[in-house]
Amino acid sequence: MSAPKIQLTGVKKAFGEQIVLDGVDYALPAGESLVVIGGSGSGKSVLLKCILGILKPDAGSIRIDGVETAGARGEAREAVLKKIGMLFQGSALFDSLPVWENVAFRLIQGQGMERKEAKEVALGKLAQVGLGPPVAELYPAELSGGMQKRVALARAIASDPEIIFFDEPTTGLDPIMADVINDLVVASVKKLGATTISITHDMASARKIATKIAMIYGGKFIWTGDAKNIDRSGNAHVDQFIHGRAEGPIQMAVRRP
């Protein structure tokens, strides 16, 4: 077996008193699509931000292609970021730039491509997510939530990354648009042959995207396995989560009447 594309060992992160990640271990082989499921506020976004280096983990190691990235700076960090595309939870489109410049941002600013050439690439990526040239001239604020997600997806895949992170790609969308986005995610990943980590608490989305699933709870991956085994996990936490039951080992911090 080849070395894992992404390897997490004992990743810990706390904000003050609040422990968010309490030793996450996982090895993701190249070409696999991991979906991380878990409740709101369980640290899923924090995990992605640690891998990206936006947040610095307090302890542990994060290796991408065998290279340690936790605490990497300067050129080493650049080299890692070049490989990664990211779709943010709230899309995070630059609202001062038109759609096509959002998609072409890394090509123009990061790689120094000519604006004209970059625009061609951007239009191609937009077409790939089902958006035509008229949309390219609009500003993000003029788009619906579903269209913003598509633009964000086009931006994430614009530089043909080897690794893509999707942070709740379908949250806040109607079920049909959510499914459209799921299909686009699956198609784009297949086209690029990328390794991906997606976050969701939408089980329909997880089933569609994932080849591997991990459940995060209490700052750890409490269950990991192949996506096809999710219904036979034998783990009470997972069962409660995928069936969306209020009763079970996971207690929400709400006062019962």
Next chain:
Amino acid sequence: MSGLLAPIGRAFLDALAALGRLALFAGTAIGHMGRPPFYPRLIARQMIEIGYFSLPVVALTTLFSGMVLALQSYTGFARFSAESAVATVVVLSMTRELAPVLAGLMVAGRVGAAMAAEIGTMRVTEQIDALTVLSTDPYKYLVVPRLIAGATMLPLLVLVGDIIGVFGGYLVSVYKLDFNAAGYLRRTWDYLEMIDVVSGLVKAGAFGFLVALTGCYHGYHSKGGAQGVGQATTNAVVSASILILVFNYIITEMFFAK
């Protein structure tokens, strides 16, 4: 007794710590100024935003300040028959003090607040994280262009403000107080020295830098959604205004203290 003093001491220490963080932020930003990539497009856009679009407010405030200055010094100086000093008082006050301070405060309200709101919104909507992920340094892309534009455009605004302020004084003196027009202008020139104008422009450069710095700093560190951005905006304007008044004294002392 200590119960009364403790909060004051704590506030003072907090203010010192905040000043330290601001200085660190400024140091980091200045460190990024000299190293590529540079963003001339963004610098130009900020220059237009700060310089061109602030012209009306600066013109109005300096015009009326010049006018009221002429009126006040005339009625005041008449008590000891020194009305002839009006022209000199107007031009010295405008160039040394009023144009830079007023323009600085106005731009703090207009531009500093807008910077904090824009960058703050980018922070809470993860646009700043997205910049980083897309291999673009937020200091170079967001902060440096604003600092450069602030430090260069405010002196230009103040130069215009100087002229408009003197013109305001001239209007009131000639059309209301019946001064002789040519005499007034000659007196304006006679006692004006280079250092009066230059010290005002140096102040303006410093104030423009401070306004952009506090706007960027508070925006960059804002958190917690719309409320956090609102807080950042308020903090940016308040801290810019205070720093402008403090540095106004420091720079005056540097130029004119014996």
